[in-house]
Amino acid sequence: MTEYTPLMSTPPDEYEVESKNPNTEHPPRYSLLFSLLIALVAVAAAAAFHLSVLSETHQAEPLLRTTDIESSLRVATPSPNLDKGHAIMRDKKFKFPRMVFPASMVRANAAEPDMVYESGSSVVLSPTDSMIYHWRTNSSWPKCYLTGWVSPAADLTGRKSYTWDGDVTAIQIWNLSAPADRNALKTLSWNTRPSRLSLLGTVNFTDRAVQNGLGHLDGQEIKAPTPRFDCLGDTEITVELTCTACRLEFQQVFSMPPLGFELMQLA
Numbered sequence: 001m002t003e004y005t006p007l008m009s010t011p012p013d014e015y016e017v018e019s020k021n022p023n024t025e026h027p028p029r030y031s032l033l034f035s036l037l038i039a040l041v042a043v044a045a046a047a048a049f050h051l052s053v054l055s056e057t058h059q060a061e062p063l064l065r066t067t068d069i070e071s072s073l074r075v076a077t078p079s080p081n082l083d084k085g086h087a088i089m090r091d092k093k094f095k096f097p098r099m100v101f102p103a104s105m106v107r108a109n110a111a112e113p114d115m116v117y118e119s120g121s122s123v124v125l126s127p128t129d130s131m132i133y134h135w136r137t138n139s140s141w142p143k144c145y146l147t148g149w150v151s152p153a154a155d156l157t158g159r160k161s162y163t164w165d166g167d168v169t170a171i172q173i174w175n176l177s178a179p180a181d182r183n184a185l186k187t188l189s190w191n192t193r194p195s196r197l198s199l200l201g202t203v204n205f206t207d208r209a210v211q212n213g214l215g216h217l218d219g220q221e222i223k224a225p226t227p228r229f230d231c232l233g234d235t236e237i238t239v240e241l242t243c244t245a246c247r248l249e250f251q252q253v254f255s256m257p258p259l260g261f262e263l264m265q266l267a
């Protein structure tokens, strides 16, 4: 038990500080909680000690202090099994979602409602500009959803970029009525665009790596930005992207690293 001595040296100091304050009366409930806490710290410390014994470099490393354990707990990844899960998926050759590039992307400008735009890679969103996206897929994978995909800044460096202003964390995706002739989706104006049917969801057009590291967004991908819809076999979907308080501009081109609005298809 002598190994644990350094760990025991911290709590008594805390007791001293507490007992110097004459106004502090600990009801039995609190002292019970406190001893429980101490017991938990001791268990954690014992576990940490065993871990350090198991690690190769244990001789060089000093025994962990309670504060070290606390800080390592606080930075612990919220989804510790995610990497493990991905590794298993790779091992077993499970299929990752497939990203389907849009068949057309056309700007619609409310400020010039008769101005006709052609499908192209330029994406412009503003309080008066929306984008009409159209996807087609024909595959045996049954489910799809739509999302915004912003590769980490380190991957984009020098290859792709986007400019934005205002709030790009809730870009709306509206399902549109299907036009009789899909070629009509290649050339559109604000006045000739298909009508909105329903709001499918909103996407957060910010760095994916940053989003993945934020505790308060943990689990957001469990619920896809838009509901999953059936897309087995020949499927088409037309949506309008809008934002009421943002300005976003970039080129969506078919190359790595991904940057843009994408259809994700699940096996």
Ligand SMILES: *[C@@H]1O[C@H](CO)[C@@H](O)[C@H](O)[C@H]1NC(C)=O
Pocket (backbone or CB within 6 Å): 138, 139, 233, 234
């Ligand atoms: C979709 O794929 C199936 C199987 O590959 C094929 O038979 C069918 O003709 C395709 N449909 C269209 C509209 O391309």
Ligand SMILES: *[C@@H]1O[C@H](CO)[C@@H](O)[C@H](O)[C@H]1NC(C)=O
Pocket (backbone or CB within 6 Å): 175, 176, 177, 178, 197, 200, 229
């Ligand atoms: C979008 O609207 C079309 C009708 O144009 C409908 O068939 C389809 O199910 C809707 N999609 C979603 C995901 O709600």
Ligand SMILES: *[C@@H]1O[C@H](CO)[C@@H](O)[C@H](O)[C@H]1NC(C)=O
Pocket (backbone or CB within 6 Å): 169, 170, 204, 206, 207, 208, 210, 211, 214, 217
């Ligand atoms: C969007 O993602 C950013 C990180 O890139 C995060 O700070 C923010 O809270 C997210 N917003 C929403 C509404 O999810």
